[in-house]
Amino acid sequence: MPRGRRNRRTGGVSNPAGRTRAVHISMIKNVDIxxxxxxxxNLTDEFSSSKHLVLRRGFQFQFIVELNSLPDVKVDDITVExxxxxxxxxxxxxxxxxxxxxxxxxxxxxxxxVINTGSDKVRYGIEVPCDAPIGSYKLYVRVPTGKSxxxxxxxxxxxxxxxxxxxxxxxxxxxxxxxxxSEYILNESGLIWAGTYRSTFTWPxxxxxxxxxxxxxxxxxxxxxxxxxxxxxxPVYVARCLAEMVxxxxxxxxxxEGLWSADDDDYKDGTDPTSWSGSEAILQxxxxxxxxxxxAQCWVFGGTLTTTLRTVGIPARPITNFQSxxxxxxxxxxxxxxxxxxxxxxxxxSDSVWNYHVWVEAWMTRPDLSxxxxxxxxxxxxxxxxxxHSRSMVVGPASIQAIKDGxxxxxxxxxxxxxxNADIKYYYEGKNGExxxxxxxxRRVGTHISTKAVGKNERQDITLEYKYPEGSAxxxxxxxxxxxxxxxxxxxxxxxxxxxxxxxIGDDLVFEVTTKTTENTRVNxxxxxxxxxxxxYTGVVGKEIKRxxxxxxxxxxxxxxxxxxxxxxxxxYLNGLGDQxxxxxxxxxxxxxxxxxxxxxxxxxxxxxxxxxxxxxxGDKVQLKGGRIVNAVASFKNPLKxxxxxxxxxxxxxxLLSPTVKNVMNVPIGGKATVSFPITPRSVSPNAARNKAxxxxxxxxxxxxGMMGTASVTII
Numbered sequence: 001m002p003r004g005r006r007n008r009r010t011g012g013v014s015n016p017a018g019r020t021r022a023v024h025i026s027m028i029k030n031v032d033i034x035x036x037x038x039x040x041x042n043l044t045d046e047f048s049s050s051k052h053l054v055l056r057r058g059f060q061f062q063f064i065v066e067l068n069s070l071p072d073v074k075v076d077d078i079t080v081e082x083x084x085x086x087x088x089x090x091x092x093x094x095x096x097x098x099x100x101x102x103x104x105x106x107x108x109x110x111x112x113x114v115i116n117t118g119s120d121k122v123r124y125g126i127e128v129p130c131d132a133p134i135g136s137y138k139l140y141v142r143v144p145t146g147k148s149x150x151x152x153x154x155x156x157x158x159x160x161x162x163x164x165x166x167x168x169x170x171x172x173x174x175x176x177x178x179x180x181x182s183e184y185i186l187n188e189s190g191l192i193w194a195g196t197y198r199s200t201f202t203w204p205x206x207x208x209x210x211x212x213x214x215x216x217x218x219x220x221x222x223x224x225x226x227x228x229x230x231x232x233x234x235p236v237y238v239a240r241c242l243a244e245m246v247x248x249x250x251x252x253x254x255x256x257e258g259l260w261s262a263d264d265d266d267y268k269d270g271t272d273p274t275s276w277s278g279s280e281a282i283l284q285x286x287x288x289x290x291x292x293x294x295x296a297q298c299w300v301f302g303g304t305l306t307t308t309l310r311t312v313g314i315p316a317r318p319i320t321n322f323q324s325x326x327x328x329x330x331x332x333x334x335x336x337x338x339x340x341x342x343x344x345x346x347x348x349x350s351d352s353v354w355n356y357h358v359w360v361e362a363w364m365t366r367p368d369l370s371x372x373x374x375x376x377x378x379x380x381x382x383x384x385x386x387x388x389h390s391r392s393m394v395v396g397p398a399s400i401q402a403i404k405d406g407x408x409x410x411x412x413x414x415x416x417x418x419x420x421n422a423d424i425k426y427y428y429e430g431k432n433g434e435x436x437x438x439x440x441x442x443r444r445v446g447t448h449i450s451t452k453a454v455g456k457n458e459r460q461d462i463t464l465e466y467k468y469p470e471g472s473a474x475x476x477x478x479x480x481x482x483x484x485x486x487x488x489x490x491x492x493x494x495x496x497x498x499x500x501x502x503x504x505i506g507d508d509l510v511f512e513v514t515t516k517t518t519e520n521t522r523v524n525x526x527x528x529x530x531x532x533x534x535x536x537y538t539g540v541v542g543k544e545i546k547r548x549x550x551x552x553x554x555x556x557x558x559x560x561x562x563x564x565x566x567x568x569x570x571x572x573y574l575n576g577l578g579d580q581x582x583x584x585x586x587x588x589x590x591x592x593x594x595x596x597x598x599x600x601x602x603x604x605x606x607x608x609x610x611x612x613x614x615x616x617x618x619g620d621k622v623q624l625k626g627g628r629i630v631n632a633v634a635s636f637k638n639p640l641k642x643x644x645x646x647x648x649x650x651x652x653x654x655x656l657l658s659p660t661v662k663n664v665m666n667v668p669i670g671g672k673a674t675v676s677f678p679i680t681p682r683s684v685s686p687n688a689a690r691n692k693a694x695x696x697x698x699x700x701x702x703x704x705x706g707m708m709g710t711a712s713v714t715i716i
Contacts (some may be wrong), residue, residue: 027143038053038062039055041060044056046689059167062124064123065121066121067143075117075122080097080126095108097110111127131172134222140154141154166363179454185315193450197323214308215311234368236364240411242305243396244381246301246308247301256296257292257294258382267295270293274705274706275648276303277697277708278303280652280654283307302319306360309362316361317451320357320358320451333351333425334352336424338428338599354537359416361376362396368410373402388412395415405478421445421467428597438599439598450462493521493526494518506570508568508569509568509604512564512566515562522555525590526552529589530549586600609639609707611649611698612635613697616632630679631677632676636707638670647665647701653696655681656682662675679713691715694711694712
């Protein structure tokens with residue numbers, strides 16, 4: 001990725017007049033950069049930073065120059081300079097000049113024109129090019145005072161921030177549909193799907209992309225990454241920079257440090273990932289300390305990356321892939337090896353399938369690729385494998401169309417192809433010690449690929465954007481790209497697993513394994529082993545909770561079924577649940593006659609209580625007057641047959657309150673954890689989107705994690 005010279009944002013101010021240091025201010029009485037007007041016309045009035053004037057490239061920037069002696073100055077001779085970073089230079093692409101001229105302009109010159117003049121005031125308009133490098137600039141207005149004198153120079157106290165422009169058809173991030181721009185640029189909150197493909201839930205997330213801290217964070221990140229001027233012109237490079245900087249695993253000073261552990265004590269020096277309710281608290285801690293924030297997992301990386309992309313003007317949305325493959329050797333298959341004792345051979349089974357994985361899609365053209373590969377691009381800040389394109393832990397931008405077609409283009413398409421469409425192969429140790437393929441699952445990976453629907457708090461399934469219909473010739477061809485598939489003979493017996501009883505934490509669970517035959521069959525020594533284990537949502541298995549084996553001998557006529565039940569009382573699993581209240585059931589079937597084998601991994605996510613929110617005694621959908629302080633109450637009920645300890649509520653809501661944490665004393669059996677706190681809706685805005693706010697709360701205890709709730713506020 002192109003990088004420039006190191007940008008010293010915390011160092012000195014660049015010389016405003018180039019090599020001329022003497023400054024005469026007698027010619028300039030005042031310059032009005034018209035913050036309110038420009039942010040309204042540039043569609044950036046959601047930003048409210050007192051330090052910055054935020055513009056979008058491809059739109060006009062207007063300002064008024066008030067002079068002490070207008071007759072002595074030719075209005076067309078006034079110029080404006082934009083300086084980015086330390087010792088800005090035209091040759092480096094860090095300095096630009098706006099000029100009034102009908103002559104052809106140089107590469108570093110932008111068009112400026114006089115809009116109108118008064119007795120002592122001149123109003124100008126600058127056309128910021130659609131390919132201008134994004135970032136923060138110092139602004140200088142220069143008035144010539146004669147050949148023998150230095151120019152008069154005025155310096156803006158506010159930095160000028162230039163962002164991408166999805167409203168302009170000539171920008172590489174142009175998105176033509178207004179309702180999509182409203183969702184993917186302007187919406188300050190959203191939903192991130194999680195759980196298992198059989199039992200989904202949502203993480204509500206406060207993106208807070210227009211908060212001052214979000215703007216400061218992305219500007220700092222691009223400077224810390226030393227992103228060069230040419231790279232800042234392209235959303236491809238900017239998006240990849242932000243994805244790299246959202247995680248700190250490359251020791252680049254990034255925002256978030258990832259940690260996946262079944263031991264709660266490992267999170268004590270930071271925040272448990274399940275406690276975050278949005279990006280604002282994360283970015284505030286990062287900006288304040290300039291140190292990585294502990295800790296994150298995939299939805300936290302995804303939510304934060306979505307924030308940073310929307311802040312710089314790139315349309316973005318979080319994506320959840322259920323049964324997401326982690327293919328460590330880029331073989332487009334997930335390989336599990338089992339020995340003769342039905343134990344997984346961990347040193348051979350380095351691949352895994354996550355219950356779900358969250359990444360982000362960013363909208364942009366791809367002029368760096370041939371063919372039609374623009375549109376949505378997969379971006380992933382979660383550190384998993386080193387990218388072959390940069391030797392850093394990042395994915396993307398990876399064209400969704402190229403992923404669907406099985407094309408390994410830049411950046412990192414190969415990894416995503418496996419995530420959404422790899423085959424799962426199960427190997428069993430034979431009599432001679434060799435491992436043979438006992439079954440292949442061609443349909444399990446990449447199911448229910450989900451994102452929030454436009455304008456609605458509903459799930460939109462986008463699986464067919466990532467791959468052709470499962471099992472179709474096009475899907476098989478895209479995955480294997482001409483390679484031969486393993487020839488797996490159809491089996492006489494078919495098996496299926498289901499959870500027939502229990503869905504909430506504290507319930508007793510019952511699993512059923514159904515055996516069905518396609519023809520008259522005599523079955524001898526059908527052995528079914530059920531292994532229940534602690535598991536992370538990433539598929540990493542912890543301690544074994546329970547193991548049971550049942551045997552069946554008998555005759556099955558064609559089309560008939562046989563059912564085996566396996567029971568798991570709550571007392572057996574409550575102390576062994578994985579993160580997000582998950583368990584893994586592995587069912588291994590071996591039949592002596594007819595000789596066959598089968599395996600199924602069955603993840604279970606148990607439901608936890610919702611956080612119930614009541615605002616101003618009116619419920620969780622309310623209308624409130626801007627600026628009026630009201631009380632909010634949040635609570636959840638203890639579902640366990642033991643007290644809850646170390647109870648915490650994590651609260652965010654852009655336009656309502658600053659991020660805060662509330663602690664509660666122990667909650668008895670059958671009791672409620674309750675907190676109350678004030679919120680103050682922001683002032684009503686002429687922009688209707690700004691009058692919608694969402695209060696987002698997550699809660700955790702020493703015994704339970706992942707409780708959450710939301711409330712919607714309309715500001716009137």
